[in-house]
Amino acid sequence: MDMEQLIDRLAADVKPVPRHSIARWIALGLGLGAIGSIATVLLAFGMRQDWSVALVSYHFWVKWLYTLSLGLGAILVTARLARPDAGRLRHIWLLGIPVALLATIGLVEMSRTAPGDWLAMWLGGSWRDCPRNVLLLSMPMFVGLLWAFRHFAPTNLHAAGAAAGLASGAFGAAVYCIHCPEVSAIFVLTWYTLGIALASALGALIGPRLMRW
Template sequence: MDTDQLIEALAKDVAPVHRHAVGQRLVAGLAVGVLGTLLLICLWLGFNPQLDVAMRHYSFWMKWGYTLSLGVCAVVATMRLARPDGGKLGWLWVMALPVGSLAAIGIVEMSRVPPGQWLAMWLGTSWSVCSSIVFLLSLPIFGGLLWSFRRLAPTRLRAAGATAGLTAGAWAATLYCLHCPEVSAIFVLTWYTLGIGLAALLGAIIGPRLMRW
């Protein structure tokens, strides 16, 4: 049997794959992970008792706008890297837009208060635990995405792991807003982003081992 015959024999009984199969698989894993993170928040942290009041203030939607923007970009990148061809990720510079926008909001907020209050705005009341909580909340979502990757075919494993971690971190931060009472943009920019970055770093480190096929 020559090479062409071997390829023809291997491909003979291969069923066609639905064009949205990758997206559906990743969304399923993401949904399972999100449910796990919500359960973790409910049992461990609890929801902000003033959530209804917080949702009437721009700061809540500022936080959600930031984390959701990062989460959507990361999901798209993860979907591309779940395919064997990998895709180009040069467009990920667009993630700098929400970062830059939040930084601008933070500068405006700081300009409206005396310099003596800047440190309090930056640290809030939970800076020492915020990043680690976001990281821990990302683990169920990252686990759901790893489950999704078990039936996918990534080839750029480190990049795929990093974007999966980034996705998990961004969506975990989005859900963390349901608990977190902090309202300062500079707080969110620093400590939320650090937690998201830690999740992306974890994905980059363990992705090549757990996503290999």
């Protein structure tokens, strides 16, 4: 039996993959994880007391749009890397757009604030807790994505793990907005992003061990 015959025989019983199966598995894994993350923030931290005020606050929506846009971009990269033929990620630079926009907002806010108050804007009242809490809230969704990846055939496991961690971290940060009262853009840019980066780094570290197929 030559190589072509062997390939034909191996491929003879392969069933076609349903359309949008990757999107469905990722949505299911992320959705189940999101339930765990929301339950965690409600039970462990609680909702912010001024929720009705927050919903009409410019600062709240800046935080939420930043984290959600990062999460959506990262999940598209994750879906791409779930395929064995992921190829080059030509549009990954788009993930930098939310970061650049938030940095611009932060600079504008600082320009309107006395320099003596900049440190307070940057550190807020919870800078020590924020990255850790974002990482914690990312874990249920990261586990959900790892479960979804058991149905895929990724080949770049480090990148796939990093992308899954980035998506989980960004959506975990979005969930954290339910609790976090911080309003400064420079706070969000620094400490939220640090928590998201930690989740991505963790994904890159353990992804190759848990996504291997």
